[in-house]
Amino acid sequence: MKRNSPTVLDEQRGAYRPTPPPAWKPRTDPGPLLPDPEPYRVLGTEGALKADPALLRRLYAQLVRGRRYNAQATALTKQGRLAVYPSTTGQEACEIAAADVLREQDWLFPSYRDTLAAVARGLDPVQALTLLRGDWHTGYDPREHRIAPLCTPLATQLPHAVGLAHAARLRGDDVVALALVGDGGTSEGDFHEALNFAAVWQAPVVFLVQNNGFAISVPLDKQTAAPSLAHKAVGYGMPGRLVDGNDVVAVHEVLTEAIQRARTGGGPTLVEAITYRIDAHTNADDATRYREDKEVEVWRGHDPIALLERELTERGLLDDDGKQAAKDEAETMAADLRARMNADPVLDPMDLFSHVFAEQTSQLREQAAQLRAELDAEAENDTHNEPGGTGR
Amino acid sequence: MTTAAVKPATMAQALGRALRDALAEDPTVHVMGEDVGTLGGVFRITDGLAKEFGEDRCTDTPLAEAGILGAAVGMAMYGLRPVVEMQFDAFAYPAFEQLVSHVSRWRNRTRGAMPLPITIRVPYGGGIGGVEHHSDSSEAYYIATPGLHVVTPATVDDAYGLLRASIASDDPVVFMEPKRLYWSKSQWNPQTPTAVEPLGRAVVRRPGRSATLLTYGPSLPVCLEAAEAATAEGWDLEVVDLRSLVPFDDETVCASVRRTGRALVVHEATGFGGPGGEIAARVTERCFHHLEAPVLRVTGFDIPYPPPMLERHHLPGVDRILDAVARLQWEAES
Numbered sequence: 001m002k003r004n005s006p007t008v009l010d011e012q013r014g015a016y017r018p019t020p021p022p023a024w025k026p027r028t029d030p031g032p033l034l035p036d037p038e039p040y041r042v043l044g045t046e047g048a049l050k051a052d053p054a055l056l057r058r059l060y061a062q063l064v065r066g067r068r069y070n071a072q073a074t075a076l077t078k079q080g081r082l083a084v085y086p087s088t089t090g091q092e093a094c095e096i097a098a099a100d101v102l103r104e105q106d107w108l109f110p111s112y113r114d115t116l117a118a119v120a121r122g123l124d125p126v127q128a129l130t131l132l133r134g135d136w137h138t139g140y141d142p143r144e145h146r147i148a149p150l151c152t153p154l155a156t157q158l159p160h161a162v163g164l165a166h167a168a169r170l171r172g173d174d175v176v177a178l179a180l181v182g183d184g185g186t187s188e189g190d191f192h193e194a195l196n197f198a199a200v201w202q203a204p205v206v207f208l209v210q211n212n213g214f215a216i217s218v219p220l221d222k223q224t225a226a227p228s229l230a231h232k233a234v235g236y237g238m239p240g241r242l243v244d245g246n247d248v249v250a251v252h253e254v255l256t257e258a259i260q261r262a263r264t265g266g267g268p269t270l271v272e273a274i275t276y277r278i279d280a281h282t283n284a285d286d287a288t289r290y291r292e293d294k295e296v297e298v299w300r301g302h303d304p305i306a307l308l309e310r311e312l313t314e315r316g317l318l319d320d321d322g323k324q325a326a327k328d329e330a331e332t333m334a335a336d337l338r339a340r341m342n343a344d345p346v347l348d349p350m351d352l353f354s355h356v357f358a359e360q361t362s363q364l365r366e367q368a369a370q371l372r373a374e375l376d377a378e379a380e381n382d383t384h385n386e387p388g389g390t391g392r
Numbered sequence: 393m394t395t396a397a398v399k400p401a402t403m404a405q406a407l408g409r410a411l412r413d414a415l416a417e418d419p420t421v422h423v424m425g426e427d428v429g430t431l432g433g434v435f436r437i438t439d440g441l442a443k444e445f446g447e448d449r450c451t452d453t454p455l456a457e458a459g460i461l462g463a464a465v466g467m468a469m470y471g472l473r474p475v476v477e478m479q480f481d482a483f484a485y486p487a488f489e490q491l492v493s494h495v496s497r498w499r500n501r502t503r504g505a506m507p508l509p510i511t512i513r514v515p516y517g518g519g520i521g522g523v524e525h526h527s528d529s530s531e532a533y534y535i536a537t538p539g540l541h542v543v544t545p546a547t548v549d550d551a552y553g554l555l556r557a558s559i560a561s562d563d564p565v566v567f568m569e570p571k572r573l574y575w576s577k578s579q580w581n582p583q584t585p586t587a588v589e590p591l592g593r594a595v596v597r598r599p600g601r602s603a604t605l606l607t608y609g610p611s612l613p614v615c616l617e618a619a620e621a622a623t624a625e626g627w628d629l630e631v632v633d634l635r636s637l638v639p640f641d642d643e644t645v646c647a648s649v650r651r652t653g654r655a656l657v658v659h660e661a662t663g664f665g666g667p668g669g670e671i672a673a674r675v676t677e678r679c680f681h682h683l684e685a686p687v688l689r690v691t692g693f694d695i696p697y698p699p700p701m702l703e704r705h706h707l708p709g710v711d712r713i714l715d716a717v718a719r720l721q722w723e724a725e726s
Contacts, residue, residue: 137497141505148469149501153493159459160494163466163474170422170448171470189486193459200454355504356539358562361592361639 028237035230035240039274042249043307051249053317059096059248060312061326063305066092066116068330069125070279072337073115073132077283081341083134086113090278093248093304094210096120098178101255102146109148109161109179113210117180118147125337135345155185158194158207165198165205165262176262177205178255184215186229195270199236204262206255207270210245212277217290233270245275246304276302349375400577403551407437407513407569409582410555411475415445421559422467423450425460425477425513434479435515435574457487461512465494468508475559481516482525488533495564496539510564511555516544517610517660518692519572519707521700528697529661534566535637535670542637543591544568546612548578550635553588561591570610592639596648600630603654603720606645606671608634611658611708618713627717637667645671646678653684654720658708663691690716 042048070089077085088095099120102108110117115128123145130139131150138149148164151157161179168175185191186209198205209229213220226232233240239261243254251273258269276299280287287296312318353360353368360368414421423441425433429452432439441450453460457478464474478484484491491512498508518527534542541563545551551569558565597612598619605615612633619629632648634641649655655675657668668689675687690708698706 136503137501138503138505142469142502143506149498149506153489156458156462156489156494159462159490160466160469162459163463163468164470165466166463167467167470167472170472177466190458190462190489193454193456194462196454196456197459197463351503355500355502357499357541357639358507362642363640 030234033234033237033239035228035233035242035272037228037242039242039244040250040254041244041247042253043244043247043311049249049311049315051252055100055252056249056308056312056317057322059100059252060305060308060318060322061329062096062100062120063092063248063308064323064326065330065333066096066120067305068334069116069119069337072334073129074279074283076129076338076341082129082132084132084282084284085129086132086282087277087279088113088116090299090304091210091212091245091275092116093251093308094180094208094245094273094275097248097251097255098180098208101252101259102176102178105146105173105175106259107146107148107161107164107175107177109157109164109177110150111154111157111180111182111185112150112152113182114180115150118145118150121145121147123147125333126340129341133341133345135347136351155181155188155190155194157181158185158190159197161205161207162194162198162201162203162268165203166201169204174263175204176259177203178259179205179207181207181209182215183209183211183213183220183223183229184218185209186232187215187223195233195236195238195268198268199238202265202267204265205268206258206262207268208255209270209272210275211272212245212275214277214281214290216281216285217287219290228272230270230272236270238268238270241269241271243271243273245273246299246302246307248304248308275304401548401580401582402575402577403545403548403569404435404437404574405582406548406552406580406585407555407574408439408441409585410552410559411438411441412444413585414473414475414556414559415441415449418473418559420471421449421473421475423475423477424453424464425451426453426455426479428452428477433477435571437513437569437574438477457484458490461487461490461495461510464510465490465498465508468510469506473509473511473559475511475513478512478514480522480526481514481528481530484512484514484530487512491534491540491566492537496537498539499563500539507562508564509559509562511558511561511567512564513555513567513569515569515571515574517570517572518697518703519610519660521703523700524697527700527703529659529666529692531566531568531637531659532661532666534568535667539564540638541565541591542568543635544570544609544637545635546570546573546597546607546609546633548576548580549586550588550633552580552585554591554635556585557588557591565591568609572610573613576613588635592636592641594632594634594636594641594644596630596644597633598629598631600628601652602627602629603656603717604630604632604645604648604652605656605658605713605717606632606634606648606675607658608637610660614708614710615658615713618710618717621710622714622717625714625718627721629717634671640671640674642674642678645675649675649679649687650682653682655679655683655687656713656716656720657687657689658691658713660692660707662694663689664694666691685720688716688720 230240
C-alpha cells in the first residue's frame with residue numbers, strides 16, 4: 001500500500017506508548033460463596049443433633065401431618081375433587097422446614113407444588129387447595145397470611161419475592177421473603193434475573209431450590225451442567241448452600257442461618273435441598289416411563305419421617321404415645337379436609353366480572369349484563385321444569 | 393394573571409414533571425428501570441429525579457426487563473406504587489410473561505384482595521430514525537390482555553395529566569409514550585398542570601362534519617394536519633383522540649361517527665390484528681345505520697418495522713389519510 005503523506009492519526013500512533021491494562025481482580029472472594037460439596041446433614045450424624053426437643057417434636061408432628069395431607073389430597077384427585085395435585089410426598093422435610101423458619105411478619109412465595117408449606121404456615125388446607133380444585137385461583141388473602149399466591153409459571157415468583165423483600169427494607173420493616181422453586185425452575189430466565197437483582201440490591205430474601213430429581217420427566221443432568229444448583233450462587237455473588245432435603249433438622253438449620261443473614265442485612269442466600277419426588281409429577285404423569293422402581297426404593301429408604309423418627313426414638317424424645325398423638329392429629333386434619341372438600345363449592349358466575357379492574361369498564365358492564373340475562377333465562381327455565389312447577 | 397407568557401414545554405418535560413410531582417406527593421411512588429437514575433433515562437424523562445428523591449426512589453436497576461417488572465410486582469404487593477420504564481417498545485418483550493401472567497391477573501387472581509398499582513412506561517412508535525427494535529407499535533399485544541389499562545397521550549397537556557392519573561390508578565397501566573412526540577411543544581404551564589378526566593375518555597381535538605378520524609398517540613398530529621389540508625377539498629374532518637385504548641370510550645367515538653356518518657381509523661401499528669380492526673368493528677356494530685360508507689383503516693403495513701431509510705413509506709402520512717378520506721365519500725354503486 002502506497003501512502004501519500006503521514007496522517008494525524010499516524011502521528012498519534014507513533015506517539016502512542018501502550019500502558020498496562022487496569023488492574024483486575026475478582027470483586028468478591030468466591031471461596032466463601034461456594035457450597036460445601038457434601039450436603040449438610042444432622043440426622044444420623046454423630047453428635048450433630050443439638051436442636052431443642054420441643055422444635056424436634058413440632059417438626060415430627062408436622063411431617064406426619066404433611067404426609068397425611070399429601071395422601072389425602074392425592075385421594076381427592078382420584079375422586080375428582082381436585083383437578084390436579086402435585087404431590088410433595090418424600091419432600092415434606094423441605095416444605096415443613098420452610099414454613100417453620102419464618103416469623104409472622106415474613107413472606108412465603110410458593111410454587112404450585114408447595115401447598116403443604118402454605119398449610120404448615122397455618123393456611124386452611126381448603127384455602128390452599130382452591131386453585132387445584134378449580135374454585136377460583138387464590139383461596140386466601142395473601143396479605144393476611146403473608147403467603148403469595150401459588151405460582152404456576154416457573155420461577156416467575158422469585159422476582160416478586162425480591163421486590164417485596166426490597167420494598168420492606170426500604171420501609172425499614174424487619175421482613176424476610178423465602179421463595180420456593182424446583183430444580184426445573186432454575187433453568188428459567190426469571191431465576192437468573194431474580195438472583196441477580198437480589199444480590200445487587202442485597203435484598204433480604206432466601207431462595208430454596210427443592211431439587212427433587214425431575215422436572216416432570218427430565219432429570220437434573222439434562223437440566224444443567226453446573227456442579228450443583230447451589231454452585232450457581234457464586235456467579236451472582238451470594239453464598240450457596242447444599243443440604244440433605246430429607247433431613248428436616250438440617251434444612252431447618254441451614255434456612256434459619258440464611259434467614260438470619262438476610263434479616264441482619266447480609267443479603268440473599270441460595271439453598272439447594274437434595275430430595276426426591278416419590279409420587280409422579282401429578283395424576284396426569286406416568287413416572288414409570290422415565291425412572292426405575294429401584295431408584296424410588298432407594299429414596300423410600302431415606303424417608304424424611306423415618307429419619308427423624310429413628311433419631312428421636314433412639315434419644316428417648318419420642319415414644320409410641322407421641323407417635324400415636326401425631327398420627328391422630330393428622331387423621332383429624334384429613335377427615336376434616338375430606339368432609340369439606342366433598343361439599344360442592346357454590347360459585348357466583350357474576351364474579352367473573354368483579355375483579356378485572358377496580359372499576360368495571362363500560363365494555364365489561366355490557367358483558368356482565370349479557371351474562372345476567374342468560375342466568376335469568378336459565379333460572380326461569382329451571383323454575384318451569386321443577387316438579388310441581390308450571391311446566392310447558 | 394392571564395397575560396404572563398408561558399414558555400413552551402415539551403412532552404418530555406411534562407412527563408418528567410408528572411413523575412416528579414407524583415414522587416413528591418406520594419412517598420409510596422418509586423421510579424425504576426435501566427438508566428433512569430444518573431443518566432436521567434435515554435430520553436431524559438427521569439432527569440434529576442434520582443438527585444432530588446434519592447436512588448431508593450428513582451432506581452437504576454440491572455438490565456433485565458422481566459426482573460424489573462417482576463420486582464415491581466413484589467414492591468406493589470408490599471404497598472408501593474412502582475413506575476417502571478421499559479426504555480424502548482421492543483425491549484419490553486422479555487417482561488411479557490410477568491405482564492401477561494402476573495401483573496394483568498393479580499387483582500383477579502386474588503379476588504380483589506391485592507390490586508397491583510404499577511405503571512409501565514413504554515416509549516413506542518417510529519419516525520425517529522431508530523434502528524431495529526426501537527420503533528415498534530406494540531399496543532395490540534397489551535390491549536389483547538384483560539386486566540391492563542392501555543393509555544397513550546398525544547399532547548403535552550395529556551402527557552402530564554394521563555401519567556398522573558395512571559400512577560394514581562389502583563390498577564396496572566401500560567403507558568405508551570409516543571417517542572416521536574417527546575420533543576413536541578405547547579404552551580403548557582408547568583406551574584399549573586392540568587388534571588385529566590378519569591382514564592378512558594376520548595376527546596374531540598377538531599370538530600368537523602364530513603367524516604371522523606379516530607386516532608391516538610403519534611398519529612394525532614398527522615391527522616390534524618390532514619384535516620387542515622382536507623379543507624382545500626371542501627372536507628370538514630372531525631378528529632377524535634382516543635387517549636385510552638382500554639377502557640375504550642365507545643360513547644365519544646360513536647357520538648362523533650353518528651354525527652359525521654363516516655369513520656377512518658389511523659394508527660402506526662400493523663393493520664392485520666391491529667387496534668384498528670377492533671375499533672372498526674365496534675363502530676360498525678354500534679353505528680351501522682348511521683354509516684354512509686364502510687369504516688376504513690389507515691395503518692402501518694403488515695411488515696416487521698422497516699429500517700429508518702424506508703420508514704416514511706410505512707408510516708401513515710397525510711396523503712394516505714386524504715386518499716382514504718376520498719374513498720369514504722363513496723356513493724353506492726349500482
